[in-house]
Amino acid sequence: MERAILIHFDQLTGEVRVEAQGFEGLSCLEATQPFEEALGIVSDRTFKDEAQTQQIRTTNNHQTRLHQ
DSSP, X not given: OOOEEEEEEOTTTOOEEEEEESOOTTHHHXXXXXXXXXXXXXXXXXXXXXXXXXXXXXXOOXXXXXXX
């Protein structure tokens, strides 16, 4: 399966969403991390079914600052 990183910009709200496609398990986190670090803030993280094949524990932090 082909892998892709998609970045969605909502012009009305200013929200930015980073989406990983074609990754297995939690490898999507490693793939999206450089983009999240460049953007500086992760407000919410939603995992697709592909990632949920591994046990995932998520927290509902409203905002997480990423440090380089």
